[in-house]
Amino acid sequence: MGSHPCSSQLPIAYCLETCSRHALDSSVPEAVEGIAEMSVSEAAVRQAIVECYRELQCRGLNVGAAGNVSVRFGAGMLITPTGIPPEELVDDEVVAAGLDGSHAGALRPSSEWAMHAAVYQRLSDAGAVIHGHPDACVALSCLRRPLPAFHYMVGGFGGDDVPCTPHLTFGTRALGDAAGEALLHRSACLLGSHGMLARGATLGEAFETTERLEVLTRQYLLALSAGEPVLLTREEIALAGERYRDYGRNAAAQARPRRWNVS
Numbered sequence: 091m092g093s094h095p096c097s098s099q100l101p102i103a104y105c106l107e108t109c110s111r112h113a114l115d116s117s118v119p120e121a122v123e124g125i126a127e128m129s130v131s132e133a134a135v136r137q138a139i140v141e142c143y144r145e146l147q148c149r150g151l152n153v154g155a156a157g158n159v160s161v162r163f164g165a166g167m168l169i170t171p172t173g174i175p176p177e178e179l180v181d182d183e184v185v186a187a188g189l190d191g192s193h194a195g196a197l198r199p200s201s202e203w204a205m206h207a208a209v210y211q212r213l214s215d216a217g218a219v220i221h222g223h224p225d226a227c228v229a230l231s232c233l234r235r236p237l238p239a240f241h242y243m244v245g246g247f248g249g250d251d252v253p254c255t256p257h258l259t260f261g262t263r264a265l266g267d268a269a270g271e272a273l274l275h276r277s278a279c280l281l282g283s284h285g286m287l288a289r290g291a292t293l294g295e296a297f298e299t300t301e302r303l304e305v306l307t308r309q310y311l312l313a314l315s316a317g318e319p320v321l322l323t324r325e326e327i328a329l330a331g332e333r334y335r336d337y338g339r340n341a342a343a344q345a346r347p348r349r350w351n352v353s
């Protein structure tokens with residue numbers, strides 16, 4: 091069998107099944123027992139959520155059932171259930187929940203549903219939310235520090251830093267509100283002594299933002315371990331932000347296939 095495509099400890103066969111393989115666009119998912127009556131679009135969103143949840147683990151961006159993934163759906167959201175790790179989750183176990191946490195069925199939505207709901211309630215253009223505990227983000231969040239403008243790519247999150255909320259008990263509305271406020275003007279934030287939260291217009295965008303935040307946070311911690319990083323000025327980061335927006339438009343114009351292009 092080929093080389094391991096990611097840094098996880100999962101069996102290689104499993105990883106080859108779940109890593110970087112899908113361009114989910116108009117493909118109709120295979121019939122899954124229990125969701126035969128579902129609309130194709132709902133089935134596609136459920137499939138994308140499960141694949142994304144698994145790839146977060148595969149890329150070392152999340153461990154076990156600590157993180158959670160949602161996509162806005164109708165007046166509510168489709169969200170990973172509480173307590174089921176990625177390798178066990180199947181499409182029909184993704185929970186349809188209201189933005190008040192209401193849900194039907196035996197499985198409960200993620201204990202952090204309030205964080206996801208808070209983002210959807212505040213931002214009409216948020217189509218997907220990812221919460222995780224990736225190592226570097228957790229480490230910096232335990233210092234209760236924002237990710238500052240040590241590198242121009244920090245401007246890609248919408249400002250001159252990625253803020254860090256205070257520590258608030260997990261699974262509470264208070265944490266949801268703090269995280270929702272932090273994402274009003276940024277695409278991601280750190281959660282004090284906890285982890286991170288990212289949003290996107292699509293699930294693929296939220297995934298890319300999650301991955302970019304973890305990489306930059308790791309690079310910041312590396313720089314910090316060698317000295318005091320020189321921070322960019324507000325003007326420098328604003329200029330980088332403008333170029334980032336143009337870069338995004340150019341990338342979109344190329345119409346390259348994107349995974350999990352659902353919202």
Ligand SMILES: [Zn+2]
Nearest residue numbers: 156260284285
């Ligand atoms: Zn968490």
